[in-house]
Structures are given as structure tokens and as C-alpha cells.
Amino acid sequence: MLPILYSFRRCPYAIRARYTIATLGVPVSLREVVLKAKPESLLALGGRSSVPQLIDTNGTRYPESLDIIYWALSQISDQPRADSLWPSSAIQQNKMRAWITYNDRFFKHWLDRYKYADRHLEHTEEYYRQRGEVFLKRLEKRLAKSTYLFGETMTLADIAIFPFIRQFAGVNSTWFEASEYKKVREWLTGFLDSELFQMVMTKFPKWEEGEESPLFPVKSSLS
Ligand SMILES: N[C@@H](CCC(=O)N[C@@H](CS)C(=O)NCC(=O)O)C(=O)O
Structure with a gap:
């Protein structure tokens, strides 16, 4: 029996969980x-039924993408690999967490409005984009x-x-493509063009209750 991952292909939270699971094999x-x-x-698990969620083989539930990511890290015996993704220094971890938190709390807020500007008529699409660009500027500076x-x-x-x-x-x-965020574009393209990402975005049919669910990462990519 394997841990169960409830996932939704296009969800950015699910993508980051699947990407971590896939990169760690x-x-x-x-x-x-x-x-x-x-x-x-x-739904029967109770509480928030957002995806992704993971249930491990002991029945422990990991209801948030970051919980799943930390769980995946704990599953591998290759410590240098785990350390390269998530260094053991508390200072480094706090810095990384700060970037992730900013993304999840603030950038995501403006991203949703930018994506669905037609549902948020208080401001224009351009306004929402500019609010999102605050984060892009910070990323660009860093990636330079x-x-x-x-x-x-x-x-x-x-x-x-x-x-995101x-x-x-x-x-x-x-x-x-025409924006000033050249480094962000290169960084993003590096992910999107990778074979790993293609695999992470594999299309699976909707899972039906009682059905056997497919293995992920798909076999050929397991190390
Ligand atoms: N904080 C959660 C957010 C997950 C989330 O919002 N997922 C969306 C899909 S992208 C979802 O499941 N929405 C439907 C719902 O909340 O019931 C995480 O990190 O996993």
C-alpha cells in the first residue's frame, strides 16, 4: 500500500507538492x-477538503501542500539531497519560509485578482498586475x-x-514575455522546460471511488 495523494493537476499548491515528490522520487x-x-x-476526512492532501500508510493526514513537501523530504535517506533542497540551518530555513509566506499570503491574493479581474471590478486588470509585480521585482533582483x-x-x-x-x-x-523580468522568465522557463515538470503535469483521469489510483511519479521517472 502506498501513501495517497489527492491532487488537482492545475493547482499551484498541488504542483509544488507533486514537483517535490517527483524530484525526490x-x-x-x-x-x-x-x-x-x-x-x-x-470529504469524509472532515475539515477543509482542499487539495493537495496526503494520507500516509499509517493513516496520518497532511492537509496542506507545505506539510506534504516536508513529509516527502522526511521520506528519503539521501541526506545531502534533502539538505540541498532544505538546508538544516534554521536561519536559512526561516529566510526561505519568509519568501514562501510572502508568496502565499500576499502575492497569491493579487494573482487571484489579476487572473479574475472581471470578477473584481473595484480595480483594473493592470492595477492587479502591478500589485503582483511588487513580488516579481523582488524575485528579479534576487535572480540577477x-x-x-x-x-x-x-x-x-x-x-x-x-x-504561482x-x-x-x-x-x-x-x-x-515583453516585460522587464528577464531573470524571472529564465528561471521559470528552466522549470517549465524540464522533463520532470512535463511528468509532474501528466494528465490523469478523475479518480473514482473504489478505483485503483495510478502510481506517481510515473514509473520511468522513478530513480
Ligand atoms: N493552503 C492550502 C491551499 C490549497 C488550495 O487552496 N487548493 C485549492 C485548489 S488550487 C482548493 O482545493 N480549492 C478548493 C477548496 O478549498 O475546497 C495548501 O497549501 O495546500
Whole structure:
């Protein structure tokens, strides 16, 4: 029996959880959820039924993407690999957490309004974009100094943030491609063009109660 991951392909929180699971090669059983028709077994867990959620083989529930990410890290025996993604220094971890928290609390707020400006008529699409750009400017400054947010190797900060920048870029790709955020574009493209990301975005059919769920990461990519 494998841990169960409730996931939704396009959700940025689910993408960061799947990306971490995939890059670490931790096998899970993936249940693709349709948000408008969540499976009974997910609803029966009680509380928030957002995705992603993970239930490990002991029945312990990890209800948030970051919980799942830390769980995945705890599953591997390759300590240097775990350390490169999430250094053991508390100072470094706090710095990374600060970037992730800013993304989740503030950037996500403006991203949602930018994406659905037609539902938030208090301001224009351009206004929402400019509010989101505050974060893009900070990322650009950081990425002008190193390939990734915390140096020359990818960390959880990059993995946790890039799916949200992907969404921001996708709202108006013509604008994004012509924008001043060259380093952000390069960083994002590095993720999006990778084989790992293609696998992370594999399309799975909606999981139906009682059905066997597919193995993730898909077999060929397991190390
Ligand atoms: N804080 C949660 C947020 C997850 C979240 O908001 N997921 C969205 C999809 S992108 C969702 O499930 N929305 C439907 C719901 O909340 O019931 C996490 O980090 O996992």
C-alpha cells in the first residue's frame, strides 16, 4: 500500500507538492480530484477538503501542500539531497519560509485578482498586475545574483513559488514575455522546460471511488 495523494493537476499548491515528490522520487498513489465533485473519501476526512492532501500508510493526514513537501523530504535517506533542497540551518530555513509566506499570503491574493479581474471590478486588470509585480521585482533582483533564489542549486523556496509565477505569466503571456523580468522568465522557463515538470503535469483521469489510483511519479521517472 502506498501513501495517497489527492491532487488537482492545475493547482499551484498541488504542483509544488507533486514537483517535490517527483524530484525526490517518493512513490505515492495519485487521486486526481475535480474540485466541483470531490470524492467522498476526501470529504469524509472532515475539515477543509482542499487539495493537495496526503494520507500516509499509517493513516496520518497532511492537509496542506507545505506539510506534504516536508513529509516527502522526511521520506528519503539521501541526506545531502534533502539538505540541498532544505538546508538544516534554521536561519536559512526561516529566510526561505519568509519568501514562501510572502508568496502565499500576499502575492497569491493579487494573482487571484489579476487572473479574475472581471470578477473584481473595484480595480483594473493592470492595477492587479502591478500589485503582483511588487513580488516579481523582488524575485528579479534576487535572480540577477544567482540562478535560483538561494544560490546555484534549487531549493524548496523555488519549488514552492514557481507554480504561482507560472500562473501569473499565463494571465497575459504577451505582456510577460515583453516585460522587464528577464531573470524571472529564465528561471521559470528552466522549470517549465524540464522533463520532470512535463511528468509532474501528466494528465490523469478523475479518480473514482473504489478505483485503483495510478502510481506517481510515473514509473520511468522513478530513480
Ligand atoms: N493552503 C492550502 C491551499 C490549497 C488550495 O487552496 N487548493 C485549492 C485548489 S488550487 C482548493 O482545493 N480549492 C478548493 C477548496 O478549498 O475546497 C495548501 O497549501 O495546500
